Amino acid sequence: MNRIKELRQKNKLSQIELANKVHASNQAISAYESGTREPKEPMWQALANFFDVSVPYLKGYMVCTRCKGYFIPKDDAVRENIKCCPYCMNPYFEGDK
Structure with missing residues (x-):
């Protein structure tokens, strides 16, 4: 499982706040966190850049x-x-x- 939710909560952000920061919808963030949808590579990179981690780390x-x-x-x-x-x-x- 990926670390999106863990990092979002550690940074005290709501799904909506994170979505706004990385130019995604809160529905997409919810789906990424639950594993029902996989981000495309540019979104993985945007999330990794935002959290200042590597993409492999973010992917779990x-x-x-x-x-x-x-x-x-x-x-x-x-x-x-x-x-x-x-x-x-x-x-x-x-x-x-």
């Missing part, structure tokens, strides 16, 4: 801060149980505090 991938490699963890994976990047063994991912 784990993105390594060192090698920029990315992967989607298994559905039941817990972030704390993923110790490092499978490509370069870096323990830090985009979005970590």
Whole structure:
């Protein structure tokens, strides 16, 4: 699942406010968040730019801060149980505090 809703709520925005910021409809934002509709690449980029994250991160991938490699963890994976990047063994991912 993508991180649009998580980032929108973290930034204390309503769906309407986010839609206005990225020139989309609030219905589109709702559909993106629920997974019933997938944004097109320009919208992914607009959302990523707005939230200052990478598109892969926004799409729900784990993105390594060192090698920029990315992967989607298994559905039941817990972030704390993923110790490092499978490509370069870096323990830090985009979005970590």
